[in-house]
Amino acid sequence: MTSKISAQNVQVFYGDNHAIKDVNVEIADHEVTAFIGPSGCGKSTFLRTINRMNDTIDICRVTGDIRIDGEDIYDPKVDPVQLRAKVGMVFQKPNPFPKSIYDNVAYGPKIHGLAQDKAALDEIVENALRKAALWNEAKDRLDAPGTGLSGGQQQRLCIARAIATAPEVLLMDEPCSALDPIATAQVEELIDELRQSFSVVIVTHSMQQAARVSQKTAFFHLGNLVEFDDTDKIFTNPEDPRTESYISGRIG
Amino acid sequence: MTRSLLNVDARTAKRNASEKRFRGYGLAAIFVAVLALIMLMTSILTAGLSAFQQTYITIDVALPEDQLDKSGVRDPAAMAKVTTIRYAKVLKQALLAQLEAEGITTTLSDKDVAKILSKEAAATVRSRVLANPDLIGTTIRIELLASGRIDGFYKGRVTMASAALDGNTSPEALQLVEQLAERGWVETKFNWAFLTAPDASDQRPEAAGLGVAILGSLYMMFVVLFLALPIGVAASVYLEEFAPKNRWTDIIEVNIANLAAVPSIVYGILGLAIFINFAQLNQSSPLVGGLVLTLMTLPTIIISTRAALKSVPPSIRDAALGVGASKMQSVFHHVLPLAAPGILTGTIIGLAQALGETAPLLLIGMVAFVREYPAAYTSDAGLFGEASTALPVQVFNWTQRADPAFVERASGAIITLLVFLLFMNAIAIYLRRRFERRW
Numbered sequence: 001m002t003s004k005i006s007a008q009n010v011q012v013f014y015g016d017n018h019a020i021k022d023v024n025v026e027i028a029d030h031e032v033t034a035f036i037g038p039s040g041c042g043k044s045t046f047l048r049t050i051n052r053m054n055d056t057i058d059i060c061r062v063t064g065d066i067r068i069d070g071e072d073i074y075d076p077k078v079d080p081v082q083l084r085a086k087v088g089m090v091f092q093k094p095n096p097f098p099k100s101i102y103d104n105v106a107y108g109p110k111i112h113g114l115a116q117d118k119a120a121l122d123e124i125v126e127n128a129l130r131k132a133a134l135w136n137e138a139k140d141r142l143d144a145p146g147t148g149l150s151g152g153q154q155q156r157l158c159i160a161r162a163i164a165t166a167p168e169v170l171l172m173d174e175p176c177s178a179l180d181p182i183a184t185a186q187v188e189e190l191i192d193e194l195r196q197s198f199s200v201v202i203v204t205h206s207m208q209q210a211a212r213v214s215q216k217t218a219f220f221h222l223g224n225l226v227e228f229d230d231t232d233k234i235f236t237n238p239e240d241p242r243t244e245s246y247i248s249g250r251i252g
Numbered sequence: 253m254t255r256s257l258l259n260v261d262a263r264t265a266k267r268n269a270s271e272k273r274f275r276g277y278g279l280a281a282i283f284v285a286v287l288a289l290i291m292l293m294t295s296i297l298t299a300g301l302s303a304f305q306q307t308y309i310t311i312d313v314a315l316p317e318d319q320l321d322k323s324g325v326r327d328p329a330a331m332a333k334v335t336t337i338r339y340a341k342v343l344k345q346a347l348l349a350q351l352e353a354e355g356i357t358t359t360l361s362d363k364d365v366a367k368i369l370s371k372e373a374a375a376t377v378r379s380r381v382l383a384n385p386d387l388i389g390t391t392i393r394i395e396l397l398a399s400g401r402i403d404g405f406y407k408g409r410v411t412m413a414s415a416a417l418d419g420n421t422s423p424e425a426l427q428l429v430e431q432l433a434e435r436g437w438v439e440t441k442f443n444w445a446f447l448t449a450p451d452a453s454d455q456r457p458e459a460a461g462l463g464v465a466i467l468g469s470l471y472m473m474f475v476v477l478f479l480a481l482p483i484g485v486a487a488s489v490y491l492e493e494f495a496p497k498n499r500w501t502d503i504i505e506v507n508i509a510n511l512a513a514v515p516s517i518v519y520g521i522l523g524l525a526i527f528i529n530f531a532q533l534n535q536s537s538p539l540v541g542g543l544v545l546t547l548m549t550l551p552t553i554i555i556s557t558r559a560a561l562k563s564v565p566p567s568i569r570d571a572a573l574g575v576g577a578s579k580m581q582s583v584f585h586h587v588l589p590l591a592a593p594g595i596l597t598g599t600i601i602g603l604a605q606a607l608g609e610t611a612p613l614l615l616i617g618m619v620a621f622v623r624e625y626p627a628a629y630t631s632d633a634g635l636f637g638e639a640s641t642a643l644p645v646q647v648f649n650w651t652q653r654a655d656p657a658f659v660e661r662a663s664g665a666i667i668t669l670l671v672f673l674l675f676m677n678a679i680a681i682y683l684r685r686r687f688e689r690r691w
Contacts, residue, residue, distance in 0.1 A: 056573060058497055085576035095567035097586060107585070108575035158571070165575055 004029040004199040010064035012045055019045050023225040025218060032191060032200045034210035037220035043203045047171050051087040052080045085112050088162035092174040094154035096146035101138050104146040104157055108165035124164055132160035133190050152183025172202040188213050207247055211235050219243045296663050302407040303664025306443035307398040313346040313377060314391045326385040336374040343374055356431045360424050368429055370397035372459035400458045400657040402429050406440045450623040457657035462665055464622050468538050468640030469607060475542020476549055476606050481599050484553030492561040493583050512551035519548045520612030536617040536639035544616060545606040556598025560591035593687040600680040604673050610644040618645050643669045
């Protein structure tokens with residue numbers, strides 16, 4: 001099976017701090033890949049290299065080779081704006097724009113010129129909200145401010161916003177850490193459905209969540225990718241002793 | 253044995269006492285502040301509110317042709333040659349005739365009787381006649397300014413006792429005016445002229461108004477708003493969102509903070525050197541005043557704009573970048589609108605600061621005595637290029653005049669200035685409330 005995202009010898013530095021050390025990983029299409037590991041192990045940092053969100057941090061430097069569909073995304077010819085339309089992102093804290101629900105979802109398609117007219121835009125918004133399982137709750141109040149929704153609804157709105165630009169990869173940085181168990185269950189269910197359309201990469205602190213939603217799991221520790229394998233294998237029969245310690249709760 | 257919760261131990265008692273003391277200090281501080289405010293307001297209001305009232309004397313003035321237009325052909329050029337001295341004589345005759353008609357007798361000389369009218373009165377009649385030459389030969393009923401002393405008598409500033417010691421008026425003159433008032437010829441009413449009329453010379457405080465000063469201040473505010481807001485916001489957005497964080501931007505940042513603390517008179521010297529001596533712009537013009545105040549206001553606007561931009565949560569920037577907005581789109585679509593209330597508040601406070609600024613304007617010649625309303629644009633002087641004065645400078649100017657009537661004018665001008673400032677601050681508060689959004 002060919003991989004969607006291929007990372008070779010990736011190193012990330014924050015100033016003098018070597019945050020990611022020589023990571024190699026192959027992420028497949030239509031699969032959910034979970035990154036787990038203790039706080040500060042670099043899993044979020046690595047996630048943010050995939051859509052070059054780290055570019056916004058002045059002191060951050062990335063070396064190595066990250067390819068999406070075989071194209072080097074750190075090539076000088078690549079515009080990060082186009083990259084981020086192709087690689088959507090959902091953040092840890094729900095961060096809807098302080099605008100209406102409709103405008104939140106429509107913003108991405110608008111700036112990328114994905115809709116020719118109002119009707120097409122309406123359709124994109126509806127589809128995105130449906131995929132994010134928010135349509136039924138939001139269809140009667142598309143003009144209401146997105147910030148007025150509950151936490152779980154806000155996060156699903158952010159997912160709708162991310163998928164409205166028709167990305168091919170969806171990055172999720174601890175999307176459920178600010179949510180209660182019911183909202184978490186809804187988002188997890190959603191992630192499983194999103195797998196049909198996208199390659200999903202999710203960073204999570206919860207090992208149960210990684211076990212529930214992902215097909216592949218990567219365990220990071222102190223900036224190293226310790227182990228990367230099928231989720232079942234990682235949780236039942238890890239090869240590295242550090243992985244075993246972590247999933248059994250002895251470290252981290 | 254356990255300690256009882258019903259007894260307050262020494263430590264807790266001490267802690268409670270110190271908290272009580274602290275609250276006492278706080279209350280005392282507030283009390284002092286409120287007291288100072290009340291004292292300030294009382295002093296200004298008692299001294300200045302009367303400036304908004306003015307005493308007028310109504311007179312029937314006969315306008316004889318043989319004195320005001322000897323040629324009889326109503327030639328404007330010839331009529332304009334008749335000076336206010338001639339009109340003053342006509343007025344004196346009219347006033348004496350009126351006293352006689354009302355049966356009022358006085359021991360005053362004719363010259364002293366004429367002194368109950370303002371020196372401005374002759375000019376008022378003259379300009380009325382020049383504007384409408386057909387009035388000559390008729391008798392017009394006209395409301396004329398009473399002199400400053402008479403006006404002061406109706407405002408309580410001049411009393412019979414003080415008039416007895418005064419070279420410019422006398423108890424007899426006051427009694428004369430009282431008799432006129434009994435017959436309904438004297439009226440004290442709201443003084444619109446104070447807000448519209450230009451400044452007047454030392455001898456006629458009753459005619460002095462803020463028209464030119466308000467216009468000049470307004471022009472300067474336009475200049476400041478249209479220069480300082482765009483430049484300030486552009487500079488802040490660049491520094492906050494786009495500039496690399498290195499030693500140079502640090503130096504710029506420190507210097508902007510320092511500029512905000514530079515005494516305003518220094519900006520006046522700078523303006524004199526650069527805008528007037530070097531760039532040869534017109535002295536005393538609102539354009540130069542506005543440019544100087546722009547320089548002075550910029551640091552305030554930049555600092556408050558940067559604070560407003562900083563307070564926009566980074567998650568909004570992440571969200572915008574995350575859906576593929578460019579840096580500029582994320583700033584202009586999301587960050588700036590969220591920062592707008594803060595930016596507007598800062599700008600209005602900066603403008604209010606500029607409105608009340610005096611020192612730099614003194615140095616660029618805005619302290620001049622200006623009686624002509626400055627035009628916003630003339631082909632000679634350019635945009636905002638005509639000589640003008642400004643509200644705070646007018647206050648400064650009037651406090652230096654000898655006649656006590658100017659004290660009242662100066663306080664009245666301060667009240668006007670304060671009303672403008674309160675109005676601007678109210679707008680700032682309204683905008684902040686109106687556009688403040690939560691996330």
